[in-house]
Amino acid sequence: MTGGGGLADLAWIGCDWGGSSLRVFAVAADGRVLAVRRSDDGAGGLAPDGFEPALMALVADWLPDAPPAAIRVLICGMAGSRTGWREAAYCDPDVPLTRLAAAAVAAPALDRRIRPLILPGYARGDPPDVMRGEETQLLGLIGTEPGFAGLVCLPGTHSKWARIADDRLTASATMMTGEIFALLARQSILRQSLRPAAVLVDEAGFRAAVRQAMADPAAVLPAMFALRAADLTGGGADPAGGDEGRADPERAADRLSGLLIGLELAALPRTGWRAGEAVVVIGAPALAGRYAVALDACGIPARQVSGETLVIAGLRAAHAQMIAAGS
Amino acid sequence: MTGGGGLADLAWIGCDWGGSSLRVFAVAADGRVLAVRRSDDGAGGLAPDGFEPALMALVADWLPDAPPAAIRVLICGMAGSRTGWREAAYCDPDVPLTRLAAAAVAAPALDRRIRPLILPGYARGDPPDVMRGEETQLLGLIGTEPGFAGLVCLPGTHSKWARIADDRLTASATMMTGEIFALLARQSILRQSLRPAAVLVDEAGFRAAVRQAMADPAAVLPAMFALRAADLTGGGADPAGGDEGRADPERAADRLSGLLIGLELAALPRTGWRAGEAVVVIGAPALAGRYAVALDACGIPARQVSGETLVIAGLRAAHAQMIAAGS
Incomplete structure (x- = not known):
């Protein structure tokens, strides 16, 4: 029951916030993607108080006027960096991908209809490496192919290489x-x-x-x-x-x-x-x-x-982790 | 005998024209350097008709009002590139450094008191490599250390490596x-x-x-x-x-x-x-x-x-080659 307006069947919103672009996904309770939008409001160009307006510019008309509970906005990527919306401290590689959502951090929002939650990335030492955003695609990979073990390459401005075994990142390099x-x-x-x-x-x-x-x-x-x-x-x-x-x-x-x-x-x-x-x-x-x-x-x-398929799959898997944990 | 003015004892002018800077040397007949000046008028920022004004800005007051013959301005470096003052086509590595001056190219000048001569660089294929300016330092090296043979490194924005034997560049890489x-x-x-x-x-x-x-x-x-x-x-x-x-x-x-x-x-x-x-x-x-x-x-x-010492030595050696050739 909603107070009217908004996108029919919307249950939660997924968000892939890169350094130079932003993509949002409207998701139904059964996991179907209802709509996708993007903008160039990358995290690299935003001050902390610029994240909520950049998000709302894409999703405001998806939201009901008065939802019975705040809509979860599950975010991966650079929104969680030191200079992002709110810092989501890097996870240790010991934390399995399947428990990533437990480390999500709530970001402040003025609009009470949304509840932004930022997923952390991973960091390791010796040699030092970090990732933010790619871990969600890796979570999507093991969600799509349960038990996956092997070497993954995520090419880009900064190529990430990761080895996965037992639902964990056992090695990574950038x-x-x-x-x-x-x-x-x-x-x-x-x-x-x-x-x-x-x-x-x-x-x-x-x-x-x-x-x-x-x-x-x-x-x-x-x-x-x-x-x-x-x-x-x-x-x-x-x-x-x-x-x-x-x-x-x-x-x-x-x-x-x-x-x-x-x-x-x-x-x-x-x-x-x-x-x-x-x-x-x-x-x-x-x-x-x-x-x-x-x-x-x-x-x-x-x-x-x-x-893109794996980002959605990863956000969906993280959302399922939250539901299972009752958070 | 000059018509007055100018730098006493000036015989010729040496000029090291890099991509981002210009250095000029006033040289006496016995090879002494009488004065040195520099500016940021590198070849990279000049149109062909901008070279003479950039040079004159540094050397005009060195010149006598009416020299009995035009003063040679011996130039090495990027002034001889395709987009420079006048192109001085690359020499083949078969040409020994000791005959570099014979391939110098005259550049046009409005001021009849100067006679600009641009030294060429070297090019080779398989693998392709080029140099412009460094060859004059290498000429200075074999002038200073006759019979020099060995490996030379000229670090910079673009590091040049060159092997010299028998007064020739036998290998180079950038x-x-x-x-x-x-x-x-x-x-x-x-x-x-x-x-x-x-x-x-x-x-x-x-x-x-x-x-x-x-x-x-x-x-x-x-x-x-x-x-x-x-x-x-x-x-x-x-x-x-x-x-x-x-x-x-x-x-x-x-x-x-x-x-x-x-x-x-x-x-x-x-x-x-x-x-x-x-x-x-x-x-x-x-x-x-x-x-x-x-x-x-x-x-x-x-x-x-x-x-800097070797650029001057190389320009001096090239000048001596010209005098010996009667050019």
């Missing part, structure tokens, strides 16, 4: 591959010789660069500048192809991407990867697909899973 | 170490946890990072983000020290610098380096000193030589 690529392609001297495309233009060149960097990580720095030198001297960026005899900026961008992802893959043994083990790649199709090609180039089997 | 460090330290997520200092603050941490990256280049990407994670979780950036129990942003900057320079040194075998061979490091004292420490951390003997 590589700033996407951020370094963007800085080099847009702001370094290489910008004059590169033009990143949304899709792979030169898959053969990309594969060759991945293999080169993975087999010989020390080749990466000289090979980067060689992309610029090839352009200046009229040499092709692609020694195998080069149908026009000069560098093509989209092919050069694929080469740089391949060198950096190959350097990332060279660190695979550090994640406990064993030869022949398949890697689950979680992310948006274009980027996850690029990583799947890179892994394939190195003879590593890969399986892609949609990141 | 690594964008300085540019990548600046992008990461100032613009990436690491900027929140780093503060670069002018001098080494944590030499032990720097050495450890150099050794780690050189021994295991694949460790570089995960170790970079670990600097941020250590700050977020309150862990020290320096596992050996850590007297305060949390990360120090200047120490973290030294760690990042060490990781990147170590990755650069991991490419040493590509330059034909043989174990035990000393490396000559050419540059400004602070940066050359940092590289000397890095090399020492890896057990590689290093000898520092002043870059």
